[in-house]
Amino acid sequence: MEALIRPEFGLMFWTILCFVLLALLLSRTAWRPLMQAVEERERAMKRDRSAAETARQEAEKARAELDAKLAEMKAEVARRLDEARSAAEREKDVLIAEARKSAAVIVESARREIEAQKQEAARDLKNKVAELSVLAAERIMLKQLDHRANTDLASRYLAELEKERPDLGLECK
Amino acid sequence: MVDHVWSWVVLGPLRLPVSKHLLMMGIAALILLVVFPLLIRSRSAALAPFRSMIEIGVLFIRDEIVLPNMGSRGAGYVGYFATLFFFILIMNLIGLVPYGATATGNLAVTGGLALTTFVLINFSGIREQGLVGYFSHLVPKGIPGWLYPLMFPIEVLGLFIKTFALCIRLFANMIAGHIVILVFISFIFIFGSFGTAVGLGVAPVSVGLVLFTMLLELLVAFLQAYVFVMLTAIFTGAAMHPH
Numbered sequence: 568m569e570a571l572i573r574p575e576f577g578l579m580f581w582t583i584l585c586f587v588l589l590a591l592l593l594s595r596t597a598w599r600p601l602m603q604a605v606e607e608r609e610r611a612m613k614r615d616r617s618a619a620e621t622a623r624q625e626a627e628k629a630r631a632e633l634d635a636k637l638a639e640m641k642a643e644v645a646r647r648l649d650e651a652r653s654a655a656e657r658e659k660d661v662l663i664a665e666a667r668k669s670a671a672v673i674v675e676s677a678r679r680e681i682e683a684q685k686q687e688a689a690r691d692l693k694n695k696v697a698e699l700s701v702l703a704a705e706r707i708m709l710k711q712l713d714h715r716a717n718t719d720l721a722s723r724y725l726a727e728l729e730k731e732r733p734d735l736g737l738e739c740k
Numbered sequence: 741m742v743d744h745v746w747s748w749v750v751l752g753p754l755r756l757p758v759s760k761h762l763l764m765m766g767i768a769a770l771i772l773l774v775v776f777p778l779l780i781r782s783r784s785a786a787l788a789p790f791r792s793m794i795e796i797g798v799l800f801i802r803d804e805i806v807l808p809n810m811g812s813r814g815a816g817y818v819g820y821f822a823t824l825f826f827f828i829l830i831m832n833l834i835g836l837v838p839y840g841a842t843a844t845g846n847l848a849v850t851g852g853l854a855l856t857t858f859v860l861i862n863f864s865g866i867r868e869q870g871l872v873g874y875f876s877h878l879v880p881k882g883i884p885g886w887l888y889p890l891m892f893p894i895e896v897l898g899l900f901i902k903t904f905a906l907c908i909r910l911f912a913n914m915i916a917g918h919i920v921i922l923v924f925i926s927f928i929f930i931f932g933s934f935g936t937a938v939g940l941g942v943a944p945v946s947v948g949l950v951l952f953t954m955l956l957e958l959l960v961a962f963l964q965a966y967v968f969v970m971l972t973a974i975f976t977g978a979a980m981h982p983h
Contacts, residue, residue, distance in 0.1 A: 574851050580754060586827060593772060602819075605798075652954075
């Protein structure tokens, strides 16, 4: 049991020698290539990550640009639609106004026509009435007085009648 | 468990033993010197798992042990700590192989390793802060002036105690499992002396317990290698950065 805890200094020397040599040799033969490989990979990963990040940012930018363009186009379309609608509105107003105007013209000319016709008819009637009266008087006068005196008398009566009753519209215009 | 010395080599004042533990240490060193570089440099896919196992170990030492305890200045010491870890680990594991012996279960071996740690602590501290700075920072800041004469010897003594504790911890942990296994096997013969049937009855129980202890030792082999390296890193880090 005592041998278990009695350190053998020769072995301690071997241990130290062995370990120091190992530490020196392994740092060259094992750990350096290992760490180089690891660092290489870490660098590659970092590079990849940054490349992916850049790509993502670019994609984001492109999307933002597209969005902006789309919004612009939408605004443009809306503007054009508004323009077209207001143009159509104006057009409609103009057409309605023109239609009203022409309708008014037609109504006016019809009214004038009617007036002219009415006056024409009145004149005709007056002439006919005068003629009929003359004819009637002539028949009467043929029996009583001479034709000439009676015709004068009738004309005088008619003139008087015109003066008394202008509402009959017998007057010639 | 006790070292078998086969012959002695006398080199001037040194009387060096050639023993079983030295052989085991040599095998561990050979594995580290030949197998590790070959594994690391090989590009074969069949060896890739072993390569990544080594890599995981080294990266763990770098990221979890060296850098947190020693700061960015510790990066240069990663190789030292990786060597220390794998050296101790392989020596521990060889002890679990049949016909193998646990070199780390020898006080001289753990003492030698602790001595290198002691040198490393002082070397890195002096390199980082200068000789005067290192010794003046040995005593923590914020201690009243009159305590310095008391604290300085305590701190110097602490340096030795820390490394001595390292030496004893590794030794005791590695030897304890072996002693327990030996006890369990001895039970078979102790009970066998009462009668063959009793001995045969105890044997399965003993073998089961030995198996369990072996598994525990496997865990301890990794754990103690980690603990030794971790404590070395903590002490070295404390020596490098006194605050």
